[in-house]
Amino acid sequence: MTPGGTPEPGGTTAPDAPEDRSPHAQAVVSSHELATAAGTEILEAGGTAADAAVAVAAVLSVVEPFYSSVLGGGTWGLYYDADPDEVTSLDGVGPVGSAATLDDYRPRAGDFGMHQAILPGAWDGWMLWLEEYGELELGEVLAPAIAVAREGYPVSSEMTYWLTLEEANIRQSPVMTDLYIRDGDLLDTGDTVYQRDMADTFEDLVAAYDGAADRSTGIQAARDHFYRGPVAEAVVAFSEQNGGYLTLEDFSSFSAQIVEPISIDYGEDVTVYQNPPNSQGITMLQALNILQNDDFSGRSPDDPDVVHLQVEAIKLAFADRHAHVGDPERTDVPVDELLSDEYARSQRARIDMDRAARWPIDSGLDRQASDTTTFHVTDRSGNAAAVTTSLGGQFLVVGDTGIHINERMSFMSLDEGNVNAVAPGATVRHTSAPFMALRAGRPYLLGGNTGIDTQTQGQLQQFMCVVEFGMTPQQAVAQPRFVSTAFPASNHPYEADNTLQVEPAFPEAAVQELRRRGHDVTVGAGIVGTANMLAVDADGTEARLGVEPRNETADGTVLPGPSSR
Known part of the structure; x- marks a missing residue:
């Protein structure tokens, strides 16, 4: 607890904040110009820092699939809510799959594959931020990401580096080959990448949201579509076919949390x-x-x-x-x-x-x-979001969902006595x-x-x-x-x-x-x-x-x- 403040549930009150609030600067900074443009667009439409943060994170999922994913990764974030003047922490990191065992994982710890994936917790975390701090509709927030994914974007030199590094793994999968290889060669700097399957998944989530009676139930519908519906079913089926550890129960029982920083x-x-x-x-x-x-x-x-x-x-x-x-x-x-x-x-x-x-x-x-990728947003009301979100560095796409899945199991210890040891249901020490x-x-x-x-x-x-x-x-x-x-x-x-x-x-x-x-x-x-x-x-x-x-x-x-x- 900071001096002069009283802790509130899920947050920490900032010390002795002034009562009079001036109009605040609005700003976005991220690792990709298209993501920054998306956040700026949302702020200009009247969105909060949380709305803009989700838009930025979604576009980064499209243009930096080697770094992060709102669909396949995990996230930590800090949010300053100007009213009631508190800082909270977003824990959007899922657990190890319940089918995992240390004995099974240990000989494969250094290998590429679905067994490296923990439950993707980021989506529920982003929905929690929209519910608690957002104002715009999900379709508005995801529109920039859907457009970039469907219309394509140019390969950056950073992406070229990662494609080259992961070429052997990319060529193992027909889905990844379709995404990142053209006429037998890896895409190169300046070539256009299309993430149309990812766009479809985003649009399905928006459709689930739009079918609900109001914004709150719409957000829950988007969560259910992911964790208790078609997305979970697709990821679990892929996991079972490819030696992973995730189950439908892992998905249905998960919820992200807003916790005290x-x-x-x-x-x-x-x-x-x-x-x-x-x-x-x-x-x-x-x-x-x-x-x-x-x-x-x-x-x-x-x-x-x-x-x-x-x-x-x-x-x-x-x-x-x-x-x-x-x-x-x-x-x-x-x-x-x-x-x-x-x-x-x-x-x-x-x-x-x-x-x-x-x-x-x-x-x-x-x-x-x-x-990993990191970005930050401030809005007109003085709210602020600091985010670092990640999936590891694994180019593994789940079937036709467009979801690039994380490799966070490789961040857990193989020593049974370590506080960060692999165990079913455990949460990885997240970087x-x-x-x-x-x-x-x-x-x-x-x-x-x-x-x-x-x-x-x-x-x-x-x-x-x-x-x-x-x-x-x-x-x-x-x-x-x-x-x-x-x-x-x-x-x-x-x-x-x-x-x-x-x-x-x-x-x-x-x-x-x-x-x-x-x-x-x-x-x-x-x-x-x-x-x-x-x-x-x-x-x-x-x-x-x-x-x-x-x-x-x-x-x-x-x-x-x-x-x-």
Whole structure:
């Protein structure tokens, strides 16, 4: 709970928020220009941040099927609801299929296939946001995605990379071959992709919605069509035919949840929110807590002391993740202890400024226990949405549904004693973890960084760049990034490499000094994921964006002036 606020069911009241609300900036930033355009269109039509977020997520499902899917993946999101002035967390992550066993999964853990899929929870999560925070009809929200899927879109260089990487798997499936191979060759940059089966599935969901008497029952009808109707039946049939673990009961019994986020106070007037376990978002908050009593004045983001401090704080946070963070229904995750000021001070005392720690690294608590996309939206009423959504990185399409299914089983441990072990009905420790920071009770920073275990590391760096080093969001996102691998990776084969990966633009003098301190520094491109950031000024009327320069399709829009609607 943040100071000055009283917790409400499913949310956390922001501290001492002012009563007088000015018209607010409307903005969208995402990893693809077509998704940003969809969100902008929805805001201009009078939609809320939730309506726009669903539109953005749906279009990203079409144009980035290698990253996320509102139909086949899972999602975490943070939402600031201006009235009643609270931040909530969306848990749209499904469980492991009830037919799964560790003995069956272990020999196939590194293989491509339907056995890698957990229950797709994202759709129910998006419907929950529309029900709680949305205003528009489902057909309006999905119209941009349906149009892009049916009319086609150009292959980006990012898609070309993923198609090439997954070519062998794509050629295993006639459905994927029809989608991504033409005249015997993979589609190339500039070619047109059509996702017509996905468009059909979206249209069927809209038809289910439209057949209901009102908006609320329509949303439930769209849920039922997915989880208790034709979509579930198609996915389960495909799963049974292809060695998967999902059952109709898994679908019918699932529901996404709006839950209370976790948070820390950073300085005097900033509160940073993250998604609770089973998300790994707690690692960002732990690292920030360790760092916040250090003095960074007069320093730069690539100062060796600054980088060393952040890297060592990250290592300690991820050591705790490995030891303690899993499905909260199956293990006691000591959130309060991990985020306490006393624990942060004790962790800071473990950092040797002249020597890099290497895995194995013990947790400071004596207790027993494919990729992604991110986007952010603010609307005319001051509501805000920060989202990171993912399906892994598996090009596997479920029959003729157009659904690209997730591979989240590969993010679970094969060790029966691990808090994130494979078990039927268990919820994976999810790497997706957007953050939201409020300043004096108002939305301030919305951010996310993709790339499995890079996510919270990149977010930490971007937050520090803005808050401690006075950068703009664009400068923060463009700043050369670093990634530690001094802990077991989230995904199979779960290796700890003990390297510090930095981008080529990182200063050579800093690289050499970090090596002197014992960091095994490797320099290379393509190691840091992609990031987007949205910053709102103190009175909420203006927004600034950080658009990922490493991604040619990334785009952001700030609408010209508050909407009159």
